[in-house]
Amino acid sequence: MLRLIATSLCLRCQRATALPLHLRPCATLSSVENQQTVEALYDLSVDIQKVRQLKGWVLHQSPAYTKEVADLLRDMGASGSIIARILAGHPEAVLCHPEQLQAQRELWMSVCPKHKELVGIIEKFPASFFTSSSHHDNQRNNIAYFQSLNLNKRIIAKLMASAPQSFSRPVEQNELMVRTLQQAYQDLGGDEANMKVWLQKLLSQNPFVLLKPPEVLRQNLLFLRDKGFSTAELLRLLSKLRGFVTELNPDSMRRTLAYSQDTMGCSEAELRDIILDCPAVLYHPDIILAERFKGLLSAGISMSQIKETPTVLELTAQIVNYRIQRLRLHGYDVRTGSLEVLNGTKKDFETSSGKLLLRRERPIFNPVAPLKADD
Structure with a gap:
């Protein structure tokens, strides 16, 4: 009997260690499901089987605040179907204490005052919303810091949502990274009047840049300088707004540069120009570039065409093949024409290819149209 009890306790401890740390002090684990939670979720039309399959441990917790969470979301304008989707995908929400939820609501509304957008x-x-109450002070301090930088509230809300770790940690760590970014921008000759806009776009497009060690940015800029990029060119790269300079390291860039130069048969100076036109050559691994080069060359496109329009390397082989087929239907042969028509977003491409079709199909003389005076 003692052995059975010990075994049961061990199994219970193992299950408890799988729980998020912040839930253990205020919630207890039971060997049976909390029927109040299950029934409340059923009443909200939540997919219980999905919860059991992915996060069944939540159903064994007590206390749970399913009704309170649903009421909070409903009070902010969330429909029943939205509430059901939120709780099916993130059932841990029902373990958040109502006071904690209200504090989170007030915190988020300081940067996202419209309920519809917050929902x-x-x-x-x-x-990002149903997080530990132990992070509230750090979240509040980080919000105040980013507001002091005069960043747009929408940008701050996006940062909190997509990179919550950066708001859960001490504000001093974010201050250090932001100062490093600002210093690099200024040292490279960036216009201080434009720095706020540049920083907003950088953080918006790559929120995780805040989580990178500041030293990575310095090392990468030094590496690129050693490769012959001028101060003005480094500023252009830093201003491409994706923060890719912090996503890389000298070893990965060294491999990519060597592969690209060997594949395209260009000089170091030519390669720098290509990278300035298309930073994708720098930040995509050589295995990705190899696949894209292969796709373009197999479509009959020459290496000289790729070098003239390197931005086509930003597109996957599947997208390139689709666009080539569409253009071919319009009578355009990419093997003999410019590759510029392949570029752009899906909307850009659909528009440009449509214009191409109109140009090729429009009659030379329209007998219905009035003649111009010059004619």
Whole structure:
């Protein structure tokens, strides 16, 4: 009997260690499901089987605040279907104490005052909203810091949603990274009047840049300088707004540069010009570039065409093949024409290819149209 009890306790401890740390002190684990939670979720039309399959441990917790969470979301304008989706995907929400939820609501509304927009954020990033109360002070301090930089509230809300770790940690760490970015921008000759806009776009397009060690940025800029990039060219790269300079390291860039130069048969100076036109050559691994080069060359496109329009390397082989087929139907042969028509977003491409079709199909003389005076 003692052995059975010991075994049961061990199994219970193992299950408890799998729980998020912040849930253990205020919630207890039971060997049977909390029927109040299950029934409350059923009443909200939540997919219980999905919860059991992915995060069944939540159903064994007590206390749970399912009704309170649903009421909070409903009070912000969330529909029943939205509430059901949120709780099915992130059932841990029901373990948050109502006071904690209200504090989170007030915190988020300081940067996202419209309930409809906040509900949209919660639906997409529930883990960022239903977070530990132990992070509230750090979140509040980080919000105040980013507001002191005069960043747009929408940008701050996006940062909180997509990179919540950066708001859960001490504000001093974010201050250090932001100062490093600002210093690099200024040292490279960036216009201080434009720095706020540059920083907003950088953080918006790559929120995780804040989580990178500041030293990575310095090392990468030094590496690129050693490769012959001028101060003005480094500023252009830093201003491409994706923060890719912090996503790389000298070893990966060295391999990519060597592969690209060997594949395209160009000089170092030519390669620098290509990278300035298309930073994708720098930040994509050589295995990705190899696949894209292969796709372009197999479509009959020459290496000289690729070098003239390197931005086509930003597109996957599947996208390139689709666009080539569409253009071919319009009578355009990419093997003999410019590759510029392949570029752009899906909307850009559809528009440009449509214009191409109109240009080729429009009659030379329209007998219905009035003649111009010059004619």
